Amino acid sequence: xxxxxxxxxxxxxxxxxxxxxxxxxxxxxxxxxxxxxxxxxxxxxxxxxxxxxxxxxxxxxxxxxxxxxxxxxxxxxxxxxxxxxxxxxxxxxxxxxxxxxxxxxxxxxxxxxxxxxxxxxxxxxxxxxxxxxxxxxxxxxxxxxxxxxxxxxxxxxxxxxxxxxxxxxxxxxxxxxxxxxxxxxxxxxxxxxxxxxxxxxxxxxxxxxxxxxxxxxxxxxxxxxxxxxxxxxxxxxxxxxxxxxxxxxxxxxxxxxxxxxxxxxxxxxxxxxxxxxxxxxxxxxxxxxxxxxxxxxxxxxxxxxxxxxxxxxxxxxxxxxxxxxxxxxxxxxxxxxxxxxxxxxxxxxxxxxxxxxxxxxxxxxxxxxxxxxxxxxxxxxxxxxxxxxxxxxxxxxxxxxxxxxxxxxxxxxxxxxxxxxxxxxxxxxxxxxxxxxxxxxxxxxxxxxxxxxxxxxxxxxxxxxxxxxxxxxxxxxxxxxxxxxxxxxxxxxxxxxxxxxxxxxxxxxx
Amino acid sequence: xxxxxxxxxxxxxxxxxxxxxxxxxxxxxxxxxxxxxxxxxxxxxxxxxxxxxxxxxxxxxxxxxxxxxxxxxxxxxxxxxxxxxxxxxxxxxxxxxxxxxxxxxxxxxxxxxxxxxxxxxxxxxxxxxxxxxxxxxxxxxxxxxxxxxxxxxxxxxxxxxxxxxxxxxxxxxxxxxxxxxxxxxxxxxxxxxxxxxxxxxxxxxxxxxxxxxxxxxxxxxxxxxxxxxxxxxxxxxxxxxxxxxxxxxxxxxxxxxxxxxxxxxxxxxxxxxxxxxxxxxxxxxxxxxxxxxxxxxxxxxxxxxxxxxxxxxxxxxxxxxxxxxxxxxxxxxxxxxxxxxxxxxxxxxxxxxxxxxxxxxxxxxxxxxxxxxxxxxxxxxxxxxxxxxxxxxxxxxxx
Numbered sequence: 001x002x003x004x005x006x007x008x009x010x011x012x013x014x015x016x017x018x019x020x021x022x023x024x025x026x027x028x029x030x031x032x033x034x035x036x037x038x039x040x041x042x043x044x045x046x047x048x049x050x051x052x053x054x055x056x057x058x059x060x061x062x063x064x065x066x067x068x069x070x071x072x073x074x075x076x077x078x079x080x081x082x083x084x085x086x087x088x089x090x091x092x093x094x095x096x097x098x099x100x101x102x103x104x105x106x107x108x109x110x111x112x113x114x115x116x117x118x119x120x121x122x123x124x125x126x127x128x129x130x131x132x133x134x135x136x137x138x139x140x141x142x143x144x145x146x147x148x149x150x151x152x153x154x155x156x157x158x159x160x161x162x163x164x165x166x167x168x169x170x171x172x173x174x175x176x177x178x179x180x181x182x183x184x185x186x187x188x189x190x191x192x193x194x195x196x197x198x199x200x201x202x203x204x205x206x207x208x209x210x211x212x213x214x215x216x217x218x219x220x221x222x223x224x225x226x227x228x229x230x231x232x233x234x235x236x237x238x239x240x241x242x243x244x245x246x247x248x249x250x251x252x253x254x255x256x257x258x259x260x261x262x263x264x265x266x267x268x269x270x271x272x273x274x275x276x277x278x279x280x281x282x283x284x285x286x287x288x289x290x291x292x293x294x295x296x297x298x299x300x301x302x303x304x305x306x307x308x309x310x311x312x313x314x315x316x317x318x319x320x321x322x323x324x325x326x327x328x329x330x331x332x333x334x335x336x337x338x339x340x341x342x343x344x345x346x347x348x349x350x351x352x353x354x355x356x357x358x359x360x361x362x363x364x365x366x367x368x369x370x371x372x373x374x375x376x377x378x379x380x381x382x383x384x385x386x387x388x389x390x391x392x393x394x395x396x397x398x399x400x401x402x403x404x405x406x407x408x409x410x411x412x413x414x415x416x417x418x419x420x421x422x423x424x425x426x427x428x429x430x431x432x433x434x435x436x437x438x439x440x441x442x443x444x445x446x447x448x449x450x451x452x453x454x455x456x457x458x459x460x461x462x463x464x465x466x467x468x469x470x471x472x473x474x475x476x477x478x479x480x481x482x483x484x485x486x487x488x489x490x491x492x493x494x495x496x497x498x499x500x501x502x503x504x505x506x507x508x509x510x
Numbered sequence: 511x512x513x514x515x516x517x518x519x520x521x522x523x524x525x526x527x528x529x530x531x532x533x534x535x536x537x538x539x540x541x542x543x544x545x546x547x548x549x550x551x552x553x554x555x556x557x558x559x560x561x562x563x564x565x566x567x568x569x570x571x572x573x574x575x576x577x578x579x580x581x582x583x584x585x586x587x588x589x590x591x592x593x594x595x596x597x598x599x600x601x602x603x604x605x606x607x608x609x610x611x612x613x614x615x616x617x618x619x620x621x622x623x624x625x626x627x628x629x630x631x632x633x634x635x636x637x638x639x640x641x642x643x644x645x646x647x648x649x650x651x652x653x654x655x656x657x658x659x660x661x662x663x664x665x666x667x668x669x670x671x672x673x674x675x676x677x678x679x680x681x682x683x684x685x686x687x688x689x690x691x692x693x694x695x696x697x698x699x700x701x702x703x704x705x706x707x708x709x710x711x712x713x714x715x716x717x718x719x720x721x722x723x724x725x726x727x728x729x730x731x732x733x734x735x736x737x738x739x740x741x742x743x744x745x746x747x748x749x750x751x752x753x754x755x756x757x758x759x760x761x762x763x764x765x766x767x768x769x770x771x772x773x774x775x776x777x778x779x780x781x782x783x784x785x786x787x788x789x790x791x792x793x794x795x796x797x798x799x800x801x802x803x804x805x806x807x808x809x810x811x812x813x814x815x816x817x818x819x820x821x822x823x824x825x826x827x828x829x830x831x832x833x834x835x836x837x838x839x840x841x842x843x844x845x846x847x848x849x850x851x852x853x854x855x856x857x858x859x860x861x862x863x864x865x866x867x868x869x870x871x872x873x874x875x876x877x878x879x880x881x882x883x884x885x886x887x888x889x890x891x892x893x894x895x896x897x898x899x900x901x902x903x904x905x906x907x908x909x
Binding site for chain 2: 330334339341343348350362370374376
């Protein structure tokens with residue numbers, strides 16, 4: 001945490017000043033009289049819970065929304081920014097979470113797209129320019145590589161280069177690390193330091209507090225549309241930032257309930273198929289087993305295999321000694337497994353359906369919710385939804401709105417409500433807090449610990465070591481489709497890290 | 511948990527029903543599209559040297575001047591309702607049944623066979639038997655792409671297009687072979703056709719009760735089409751299968767993880783669609799002609815795609831869209847009789863209208879997405895909202 005620039009070159013005049021910016025949507029004040037300034041050569045972190053107004057503020061700056069009040073001053077002159085095109089002309093670029101690249105095109109073709117400078121494209125010249133640009137900021141990228149062959153981290157570099165190619169010196173990054181592995185994150189930070197040295201001003205929107213403390217020169221905290229404070233990493237720490245964001249103290253380590261560990265509930269023996277190459281483990285009643293590992297080592301396949309969503313080449317899955325192999329997903333759910341999928345949009349919710357329709361998904365054929373003739377009991381389903389939404393404090397306008405309108409945290413609460421209501425024997429939680437802010441993470445964690453307290457077994461698959469440590473009674477590491485080690489919850493991270501990279505399998509001492 | 515500014519616990523608030531606003535937006539968009547396409551049509555009419563108001567009022571008058579005219583409109587709309595419902599049922603489950611046309615033709619063949627061979631059924635039961643066989647024929651032919659899709663992954667658009675060609679040939683073969691007329695008394699049969707059906711096999715003409723002349727061909731089929739629309743509505747609003755189909759259609763991964771068998775749902779939905787498609791031909795078979803003829807009216811299965819789109823795959827919308835479509839279709843005759851504008855103008859107008867609706871709906875959808883996004887307060891969290899893709903898309907286009 002010693003890595004800070006010249007505190008944003010506080011002597012230099014600010015590049016951008018947003019004064020008293022107010023942005024209202026019908027019924028919501030997304031930004032209420034917000035003032036913020038960006039100086040050359042600083043990384044300015046903008047943090048806050050989901051819904052705090054940080055993305056809205058930056059979208060106003062990037063010309064995606066017109067502000068209802070306030071003014072924007074760029075390099076000392078008041079400017080109206082009516083569109084992203086205006087923003088780019090004023091030297092402001094934004095990289096969104098979802099990349100928009102043309103996959104079959106090369107890096108250079110993507111970068112010059114829309115800025116070709118005439119009807120004829122001199123690709124070799126452009127490639128040279130891209131190369132010079134990338135080298136000058138330490139970006140590791142081959143300008144001739146085809147985008148579809150790139151990793152997510154490399155694609156992000158292309159997006160940033162796209163903005164830099166257009167000459168921006170104010171770069172807004174919306175949750176840039178959400179899609180990156182820890183190593184890629186460090187590489188991004190190295191690039192950002194180069195940009196900072198060059199006098200660029202970088203807005204870093206995030207709710208990962210450790211990263212913010214590591215890279216930011218100044219930190220502005222938003223809550224409910226207003227600025228609640230501005231600080232620097234030297235003056236604050238994680239707990240203080242979290243309290244500013246949420247408005248109350250946040251526990252990063254929750255009290256683990258003491259429960260007697262019982263008999264094995266779920267036993268996996270030698271699972272094979274796809275990325276799984278002989279995976280075995282068991283989870284006991286009252287126990288949270290954390291599966292740690294770098295993503296892409298079979299986490300998704302493991303969860304899908306347990307839920308019957310993927311055919312296996314071999315191995316057995318048993319729940320309380322009952323063989324689950326070959327059962328349908330429906331039968332596996334009925335046998336007592338609840339599932340929090342790693343991708344809540346792809347495997348959790350039907351976004352175009354209402355909250356009440358989503359709360360009954362997976363249970364819609366229970367005798368409680370539909371009759372033998374196949375007619376749904378809407379009244380009972382809506383009662384269930386109303387009750388669960390209240391119980392889990394899902395914040396939405398009504399149960400009639402579509403799940404797509406909820407924030408990520410509330411979507412995850414909806415899934416938790418649905419899955420835990422069934423009184424499962426085993427909870428399978430895959431990356432349960434991905435993309436959530438601290439308040440929501442705390443809620444999800446406490447719900448998972450409640451399952452343990454109730455004597456249920458929990459299989460937690462997570463790429464976040466914080467999460468593994470906070471919840472697990474026992475930790476196993478997953479590498480290339482098999483378990484490479486078993487550890488106590490107080491094992492140091494570097495030892496776990498060896499297991500996550502193969503451990504003794506890779507020929508290193510365990 | 512800290513509340514975001516505008517949101518409160520869901521259960522706390524009861525507001526105006528969630529379907530109201532989309533419906534209003536839809537109706538407004540439709541009217542706007544109608545105005546735009548009528549304006550474009552007016553230009554074409556003027557180029558023909560006619561007065562647009564005269565031409566349009568001729569079309570309207572022809573459809574609405576008396577009970578018989580309107581009855582004719584409804585008769586023309588009847589097959590379109592079945593056809594569009596067949597398309598919509600599949601569409602809701604994320605399937606593109608381009609094979610409604612083929613299923614409709616096969617349904618005509620099986621219905622004809624039933625009408626000619628099930629004469630032992632007493633009275634009106636014969637008509638019921640014919641309808642059942644029409645549906646079975648459509649279902650059987652829809653089962654082919656359904657099973658191919660579920661078992662092999664063959665895309666239904668490709669298989670159904672190919673099967674349409676087979677259905678045309680199947681009908682031609684049947685008309686030349688097993689269904690070819692046998693009775694030669696009276697006159698020569700210039701055209702190939704089946705024998706005339708007995709009156710018990712036909713749909714009773716009920717136009718008289720509404721003051722229509724028999725020439726309106728207004729039969730029991732129209733109320734049957736309304737019943738079919740109501741059943742489809744019920745299927746998707748109240749039934750487990752409809753719920754599962756919508757889940758599969760909009761998020762197969764979540765549906766599957768929720769324990770829904772995607773393949774089983776797809777097969778059931780295809781069969782329902784095929785049954786509806788089988789009824790498309792009944793208006794011409796059991797009301798207009800009383801036999802299967804060689805110059806049958808084809809393409810109704812394809813028109814259904816357009817009508818389903820106009821009705822936004824909503825059963826109620828489809829009924830109105832089908833009636834609107836047939837007002838225009840009937841207008842062909844009005845143009846021939848009353849104006850110098852060629853009858854093909856109607857087809858041009860229908861085409862313009864569909865294209866305008868596509869554009870206007872798209873614009874309205876984005877507008878509604880912006881509004882909803884803003885109102886629901888999922889503002890800072892746009893990566894989690896499907897509506898944001900639209901917004902971001904817009905922003906990118908601007909850039």
